[in-house]
Amino acid sequence: MKKILVTGGLGYIGSHTVVELQLAGFEVIIIDNLSNSSKEVIHGIKNITGVEPTFEELDLRDKEATISFFKKHSAISGIIHFAASKAVGESVTNPLLYYENNLSTLITILQQIQHKENISFIFSSSCTVYGQAETMPISEKAPVQQAISPYGNTKQIGEEILQDTAKIAEGLQVISLRYFNPIGAHSSTEIGELPDGVPQNLVPFITQTAIGLRQELAVFGNDYPTEDGTCIRDYIHVVDLAKAHVTALKRLLDEKHETSFEVFNIGTGKGSSVLEVIESFERVSKQSLNYKIVGRREGDVISVYADTTKANTILGWKATSTLDEAMLSAWEWEQKVRKTK
Numbered sequence: 001m002k003k004i005l006v007t008g009g010l011g012y013i014g015s016h017t018v019v020e021l022q023l024a025g026f027e028v029i030i031i032d033n034l035s036n037s038s039k040e041v042i043h044g045i046k047n048i049t050g051v052e053p054t055f056e057e058l059d060l061r062d063k064e065a066t067i068s069f070f071k072k073h074s075a076i077s078g079i080i081h082f083a084a085s086k087a088v089g090e091s092v093t094n095p096l097l098y099y100e101n102n103l104s105t106l107i108t109i110l111q112q113i114q115h116k117e118n119i120s121f122i123f124s125s126s127c128t129v130y131g132q133a134e135t136m137p138i139s140e141k142a143p144v145q146q147a148i149s150p151y152g153n154t155k156q157i158g159e160e161i162l163q164d165t166a167k168i169a170e171g172l173q174v175i176s177l178r179y180f181n182p183i184g185a186h187s188s189t190e191i192g193e194l195p196d197g198v199p200q201n202l203v204p205f206i207t208q209t210a211i212g213l214r215q216e217l218a219v220f221g222n223d224y225p226t227e228d229g230t231c232i233r234d235y236i237h238v239v240d241l242a243k244a245h246v247t248a249l250k251r252l253l254d255e256k257h258e259t260s261f262e263v264f265n266i267g268t269g270k271g272s273s274v275l276e277v278i279e280s281f282e283r284v285s286k287q288s289l290n291y292k293i294v295g296r297r298e299g300d301v302i303s304v305y306a307d308t309t310k311a312n313t314i315l316g317w318k319a320t321s322t323l324d325e326a327m328l329s330a331w332e333w334e335q336k337v338r339k340t341k
């Protein structure tokens, strides 16, 4: 059984990926400092797979502790690195927190593994690296644009650090996955997204409004040059996204990769407007949502959706869930969370 380290494995995307890794027969060790997650998630994972992953509570900013971890666990074949801070707005007000948490941790990990004979590494990147691309859908060939936020910049710099390191570290092979907008939860309702405070993202705001936690959803602008005037994104079910990590990891472990640093877009290939997301929610939840149109949100790009040809053909992965399925899973998760609180 190959041992895989999942940093940030108790977080939203990490926990769903741990489940898929275990179901695919991998042994998982999680590192998490619980800054945006809780230990309860381990039970959720175990309830789905029947296997409790090994968990080390560790802050990757603690260099000594991280070095000791890698000394203790030398038999790791792969790393999926989710651990990072991800609030775009907070990164603007506290950039150093983001540069430290998202980049110094990456550097420390790479220092520990760069001399290993064989190590596979999957990086959590983001479609935010493309900014407002000139043509849609966005392929991996689209240029990386100057980042709008320090958060986005950490993803761009993270990719550069990995690319440069993979050039000189012979045993290191890297795949960077550029996620579009992950939504939804596991169909078991054992794990899902747990936003801290008022959600900044659309889907948790919708479900929290419907459950009565928020009064109404503010739709940020309906005067964009799109069909219904609201912004377009590529919303991908988190379980589809989790499966992409397993596929990417296997590609590296089976030495199917073409270069030591590869990039794939992970989305559905389909753009949905904010109003379409609301309609989907209303359809699957069989209730109407309280929302109003307000002004644009600063920094929002008009339209972003993926060209997934490379992931479909070269990686051999394709998203299978529909927007309705993802919205239903988000709604079922919200209802479960509120019932147990």
Ligand code: NAD
Pocket (backbone or CB within 6 Å): 007, 008, 009, 010, 011, 012, 013, 014, 031, 032, 033, 034, 035, 036, 037, 058, 059, 060, 061, 081, 082, 083, 084, 085, 086, 101, 105, 124, 125, 126, 127, 179, 180, 181, 182
């Ligand atoms: P999340 O906050 O739910 O998960 C991140 C996990 O990392 C949390 O459990 C947190 O406690 C942990 N963590 C943070 N800093 C740490 C540190 N110093 N040491 C140890 N653990 C630490 O976030 P997520 O939505 O699951 O995102 C996972 C990754 O995917 C992040 O790198 C994020 O930037 C990236 N990403 C997320 C999205 C999205 O919309 N959710 C989109 C694109 C990329």
Ligand code: WQD
Pocket (backbone or CB within 6 Å): 086, 088, 125, 126, 127, 128, 180, 181, 200, 201, 202, 203, 205, 217, 218, 219, 220, 221, 230, 231, 232, 233, 274, 297, 300
């Ligand atoms: C989606 C759409 C909003 C909330 C962010 C990060 C990005 C990535 C994913 C990590 C937009 C609209 C939202 C609300 C609204 N994360 N909206 N009312 O902005 O595409 O991306 O999360 O890498 O880096 O920037 O996602 O969910 O915030 O917004 O109308 O209350 O919903 O304007 O059009 P976004 P989002």
